[in-house]
Amino acid sequence: MTLGMGDIYTYNQYFYRIQIKGNPILPIAFIVSLFAIQSKRIKFAAASLLFVGTIVAGNLAFILAIVFFFGMYGVILFFLNARVVAFLKTLFGNKKRVIMLTCLLVAILAAAGILIYPYIKEVLVRKMEYSIPTRFDQVSHLLNDLVESPITFLFGQGLGNIIYVISDYRDYRNAYYFELQTIYVLNQVGILYFILFLVTKIIFIIKFWRNKITFLIYLSYVLYAFTNPYLFDTTNIIVLIVVSSLNKLYLKEGKNIESKI
Secondary structure, three states: OOOOOEEEEEOOOOOEEEEEOOHHHHHHHHHHHHHHOOOHHHHHHHHHHHHHHHHHHOOHHHHHHHHHHHHHHHHHHHHHOHHHHHHHHHHOOOHHHHHHHHHHHHHHHHHHHHHHHHHHHHHHHHHHHOHHHHHHHHHHHHHHHHOOOHHHHHHOOOOOOOOOOEOOOOEOOOOOOOOOHHHHHHHHHHHHHHHHHHHHHHHHHHHHOOOHHHHHHHHHHHHHHOOOOOOOOHHHHHHHHHHHHHHHHHHHHOOOHHHOO
């Protein structure tokens, strides 16, 4: 903290959250390592280290992004497998099998929910005390400032805009830092430029990324970056370069990225 490199803290005296500069790269670095590293030993070592680092960072959004990625990755592999497709056709032709499979899935989800419920409850209770209300507070004041007039709504309040508000959660009068950085950017540039930016980015992504997993990796990043101040900083640029490089690597080699883990 003295060197300005980040923060280390604990709520229960046995698990310490280590939040240093560069932490936002950890979840994506973990996921990319599973596809980019060829050697199984090096892949296991690197991925394990990055996963532990992600856990120690103590950010729930990081974990949710990884869970989302593997959940969607499993769905993609499931429905791309010819045997699975044939099995599903047979399965859905039999009502008893459908009922049994549904019951099994419900049982698995219920068991998983019971196991992770205490942790999720603890995190949500703690976040509801300050973190989540602060984000809602930011959205409210930034959007109110944005819609001050039709002109500001369309073209924004200008780069470096400051909202002169003191709320129950924060003094915004000299603030350039917002957890919901995306809303702050919208406040500065307005709805027209923001939509233009999003459309341009989507067009370039669709044009240059030709793989489902590439999209999924970046979507996992957006999932945790949106609720944290990572979507419009250097982190986003690094992630775009890495994911684009991964996409180009597999296009060049003619390999199927879906089956690399």
